Amino acid sequence: MDYRTAFEMAPIGLVLSEQRRILDCNRQALAIFGARREQLIGQSFALLYPSPAEFERTGERISASLDEQGWYADDRVMRRVAGPAAGQLFWCHVSGRTLDPADPHAKGIWSFEDLSARRQLTADLTPREREIAALLIEGLTSKLIGKHLGISPRTVDVYRARLMKKYGAATTPELIKKMLA
Numbered sequence: 001m002d003y004r005t006a007f008e009m010a011p012i013g014l015v016l017s018e019q020r021r022i023l024d025c026n027r028q029a030l031a032i033f034g035a036r037r038e039q040l041i042g043q044s045f046a047l048l049y050p051s052p053a054e055f056e057r058t059g060e061r062i063s064a065s066l067d068e069q070g071w072y073a074d075d076r077v078m079r080r081v082a083g084p085a086a087g088q089l090f091w092c093h094v095s096g097r098t099l100d101p102a103d104p105h106a107k108g109i110w111s112f113e114d115l116s117a118r119r120q121l122t123a124d125l126t127p128r129e130r131e132i133a134a135l136l137i138e139g140l141t142s143k144l145i146g147k148h149l150g151i152s153p154r155t156v157d158v159y160r161a162r163l164m165k166k167y168g169a170a171t172t173p174e175l176i177k178k179m180l181a
Helices: 003-009 027-033 052-065 127-137 142-149 153-167 172-180
Strands: 013-018 021-025 071-079 089-098 107-114
Touching: 013 027, 027 107, 052 071, 052 127, 052 142, 071 127, 127 142, 127 153, 127 172, 142 153, 153 172
Parallel strands: none
Antiparallel strands: 013 021, 013 107, 071 089, 089 107
16 A cells, blocks of 8 residues: 555545645545545635634644644634535544644644534534633633733633533533533
C-alpha cells in the first residue's frame, strides 16, 4: 500500500494545510463536512467554522497553546459545508500539528473526528458559549478558561451560568454531563 492510499482510506478525516488553507484532504474529511473535494481544496478553514469570529479566536488559541513539538488538540463546534446537512453545527475532535512551531499556521496536518454520534448540540449556543462549553468539557477551571480565551475568570463564570440555565443544570458536573449526553 502506498502513502496516498493510506491517506485517502484513513478512518479519520485528514487535512493538510498551509496558512490556514486546505491543501488536501481525504475521503473521510469530505464525508464529515459533507463536501466535494473542489469545495474544500484551496479554501480557508473559515468555511468549516460556525462564524468568522470563532475561526479567528481558534487560530489565536492554537498559536498560543501549541506544545514544544507543535501539537494541538481540542473539541470544538464545526459546520458542515454542503449536502443535506449543509450549515449543520456539530461537535468535532480536532488534533494535529504544525510543521514549524515558530510559524504555527505555515504548514500543518490535522485530523478531524465527528463526535455527533456521542455528543449532540442540544441548546442554541452563542459562539463564546460554544468555546467555553468545549473547555469546560475538557475539565478546565474558570481561571484557566479565562487565560486560554483572554477574558476574566468572572466573565467565564457569567457564561457558565448562562450555560447552566440553558441546560437546566444546577452544578458544573451536571452541566458537563448534560452537554455530553
